[in-house]
Amino acid sequence: MVSQSEFDDDDRSSCGSDSFSVDTNVALSEMLGLPYSYFLDGLSSSHPDDDDGGPDRHRDDDDYDYDHDHDHERCESISPSLFDGVEAIGEGVRALEMTTLSPPPRPPPTGPSSPRVSFLDVPRRCSRYRHHPSDVTAFVVHDLFDAEECRSIIRLASSSSSSSSSSSGIVPSSGFGYVTEAAHADDDGNVHVVKLADGANHHKLSVFEHGPTVDALWTKLGRSVLPHIESFVRHVQSGPPLGLNPRLRVLRYDANDDDVFDPHFDATTRVTVGKREEEMEEYDENDDEDDVPVRGKTTLSSLLTVLIYLNDGGGVDFDGGETHFIDHDYGDSASSRHRHYRGVGGGTDATSTRITPERGKVVVFEHDLYHMSGPLIFGTKYVLRTDVLFNVKSTDGVGRRRRRRRRRRLGGSSLPENDDELANTTTTTTTTTTPTTPRTLIDACRWLSLAVEDVRVLDEIGLLDSTLDNLLAPGVHAIREVLRDVVDGRTAEGLIQAALESRRDDVGRNIII
Numbered sequence: 001m002v003s004q005s006e007f008d009d010d011d012r013s014s015c016g017s018d019s020f021s022v023d024t025n026v027a028l029s030e031m032l033g034l035p036y037s038y039f040l041d042g043l044s045s046s047h048p049d050d051d052d053g054g055p056d057r058h059r060d061d062d063d064y065d066y067d068h069d070h071d072h073e074r075c076e077s078i079s080p081s082l083f084d085g086v087e088a089i090g091e092g093v094r095a096l097e098m099t100t101l102s103p104p105p106r107p108p109p110t111g112p113s114s115p116r117v118s119f120l121d122v123p124r125r126c127s128r129y130r131h132h133p134s135d136v137t138a139f140v141v142h143d144l145f146d147a148e149e150c151r152s153i154i155r156l157a158s159s160s161s162s163s164s165s166s167s168s169g170i171v172p173s174s175g176f177g178y179v180t181e182a183a184h185a186d187d188d189g190n191v192h193v194v195k196l197a198d199g200a201n202h203h204k205l206s207v208f209e210h211g212p213t214v215d216a217l218w219t220k221l222g223r224s225v226l227p228h229i230e231s232f233v234r235h236v237q238s239g240p241p242l243g244l245n246p247r248l249r250v251l252r253y254d255a256n257d258d259d260v261f262d263p264h265f266d267a268t269t270r271v272t273v274g275k276r277e278e279e280m281e282e283y284d285e286n287d288d289e290d291d292v293p294v295r296g297k298t299t300l301s302s303l304l305t306v307l308i309y310l311n312d313g314g315g316v317d318f319d320g321g322e323t324h325f326i327d328h329d330y331g332d333s334a335s336s337r338h339r340h341y342r343g344v345g346g347g348t349d350a351t352s353t354r355i356t357p358e359r360g361k362v363v364v365f366e367h368d369l370y371h372m373s374g375p376l377i378f379g380t381k382y383v384l385r386t387d388v389l390f391n392v393k394s395t396d397g398v399g400r401r402r403r404r405r406r407r408r409r410l411g412g413s414s415l416p417e418n419d420d421e422l423a424n425t426t427t428t429t430t431t432t433t434t435p436t437t438p439r440t441l442i443d444a445c446r447w448l449s450l451a452v453e454d455v456r457v458l459d460e461i462g463l464l465d466s467t468l469d470n471l472l473a474p475g476v477h478a479i480r481e482v483l484r485d486v487v488d489g490r491t492a493e494g495l496i497q498a499a500l501e502s503r504r505d506d507v508g509r510n511i512i513i
Ligand SMILES: O=C(O)CCC(=O)C(=O)O
Pocket: 030, 031, 251, 261, 266, 307, 321, 322, 323, 324, 371, 372, 373, 383, 385
């Protein structure tokens, strides 16, 4: 089931030309379905316009705003055909051309030509961090790209030389192919290539960089996506979205080969970009002393996945192959997969929210939602996968403080007009969703703002669902031992204190330890 919200577009577009380089880890576990990261080295490029200063960015304490005029001027030189240059792919795919990292425009005012947006109601346990479905960011933008744009991307992917990736040996040397190896970068930056288990990733992939395409995609996506991720941006304190992953991935699924994408979470990709001098000064002022980035460079992290369907499902070019958002405790064993697959056909049921691919349709969602692509009945599915990049100090924030999406707070109808209204709305929400005294361990995790890793590990050892009362059942000393094994001492004590508090409230007196 989806709830609908229309918004309107304007003709403002963003383009830009920050110097750009990728020289660090790009996690590929999302496309491999495995916790490996893919390390790219030595890719760098600069754009001829690097020295022109690019668009200015002004950042206030609690909000952000941009000077669009500069962007707007620059964009006027862009050809009306967004994908000009894509045809020249033979010589056009370079190790790394450049990508747009200028901020997208502010949300547009209402107007008649806006793409339609549907918000997704994901299953209750779809979020890795157990965020309530109304707290997560997941939506569909309809008809954002036209037939020619989609065809151009398929052509680009089919003829891609993938030269930039050949050193890792994990992508096909040309066009689409199965990924059979993954590279994992350890803490010292050493790369280890491992063979994937058979069938770990049963779909074809073409990975490539192509600056003009990334720019064109971001021009459209930035302005369509931005109005719908404001609350996400505030929750995770990520600052504004800064661009797309320069590395494009087109996935191809053939019915004849039984191609699928098994259930998985997407992983964060890290991309190092060059910074202009004036932006660095901003960093120097605001950052903690021990957290000042290397001069001239900063690392952006992807937090949101973007899928762009490049051809039509629903029995047109192919049938089946829907994207499913699923409960993550449904497991990923063959038997549970079959349970999901049985339901293929569109719509939503108790454990799956299904999206039928349509050419030009875009799905945007936070990385931490469990999802998969089901089997095809006939034909070939093409989908482009990219990510929205942010400048976050730590991706921990993604799993922490959450506020309910404001449209839900307000009964799904009217939206607050300004930030003050949003602030009021979210304050109310925080009060209702986070009890003053936590009752369950997951409440306590929120209450204590535990890091994502801590929550994950508590989940892994099966404690997350326990009530605080049950937590203490084996006795405080015993549970302290267990907790200290998996989280640091302070966190363990925090959780124990929360449990003691909860018990104190229940019985109206202190318990004896
Ligand atoms: O093909 C799809 O529908 C899903 C693709 C996906 O999950 C991914 O690329 O990470």
